[in-house]
Amino acid sequence: MQSEISFAEIAVGMQFSYGQTITDADIKAFSGISGDKNPVHMSDEYAEQSRYKKRIAHGLMSASYFSAIFGMKxxxxxxxxxxxxxxxxxxxxxxxxxxxxxxxxAIDEAKRRVFFETVCKVKNKNVISGEAEIYIPLSK
Structure with missing residues (x-):
């Protein structure tokens, strides 16, 4: 997945993506790393009684895929x-x-900052939306 784009090559409108299928193992690993052991993520029995009717992934796990794009791609x-x-x-x-x-x-050339619209989709429906700001070091 690794790719490098220089600061000079970045332009408004450029778009990149990363996809991953959520697994039980992913949820358990994220729970261990984050410390979030909320039963809506971890317990089938609990989740069945929730408004979601089955276990859901941690929201920040899906949001972390933005970091995969920025840091590697x-x-x-x-x-x-x-x-x-x-x-x-x-x-x-x-x-x-x-x-x-x-x-x-948007791009702030003086401060070497790049601004992004960020979105996560499942089956073409937005599940997360937001905005990000990234600093690009002089070496790029």
Whole structure:
């Protein structure tokens, strides 16, 4: 997945994506890393009684796919996350394929900052929306 794009090559409208199918193992691993063991993520019995009727993935797990794009694909290694806003719109279930998409909306050349619209989709429906700001180091 690794790709590198120089700061000079970045243009408004550029778009990159990353997709991953959510598994039970992913949810358990994220729970261990984050410390979030909410039973709506971890317990079938609990989740069946919830408004979702089955276990849901952690929202921040799906949102972390933006980091995969920024750090590995676009703009690539060396960039630094500065800010991210998130709005969680729909649940993500085990077996769903989450497609994270970032689109360049603005560039601040003086500060070497790039601004993005960020969205995660499942079956072409938005499950997360937001905005991100990334700093691009001089080496790029």
């Amino acid at each position: 676009f703009p690539g290694p060396g960039c630094v996350y500065v800010a991210q806003s998130l709005k969680f719109l729909r649940p993500v279930y085990i077996g769903d394929t989450v497609n994270a998409i970032v689109t360049v909306t």
